[in-house]
Amino acid sequence: MVVLIPDRFSRAEETEWVERMLARLAAREERIRRTDDELLARARRLTSRYLGDHAHRVAPASVRWVTNQNGRWGSCTPDDGTIRISHRIQEMPDWVIDYVLLHELSHLVVPSHSADFWELVSRFPKAERARGYLEGISAATGLVLSDD
Ligand SMILES: [Zn+2]
Secondary structure, rough: OOOOOOOOOOOOHHHHHHHHHHHHHHHHHHHHHHHHHHHHHHHHHHHHHHOOOOHOOOOEEEEEEEEEOEOOOOEEEEOOOEEEEEEHHOOOOOHHHHHHHHHHHHOOOOOOOHHHHHHHHHOOOOOOHHHHHHHHHHHOOOOOOOOO
């Protein structure tokens, strides 16, 4: 890749800008790779790995990325089996997306945030870490987002 930088930039500024451009490109590639189809395949993988004993109930009618979900990382409507995941997490690490998706998939088994629900979610080894990551993002960006 070629990055054009103004002459007046210092060595440190140059390094910073190259890193920033590379990060932006990587993020764009993640967005391109993370399609609705990929999200559905991910949902199936997570279901068989963590919710295998409930697989008959965890068959979402649709799983897709949405841009109109400003207050939540993800949401699930158990009645019609639809799951929506916010584009705000589209560039986050795989394990964060997995957590949010598994959270919503678990709502197809237990609609409320009861102890039974959290037992399902905690099967994902990085669940607590992902919750902390998302809380950190909320705090840092001032966004009030929840994982309903
Ligand atoms: Zn929830």
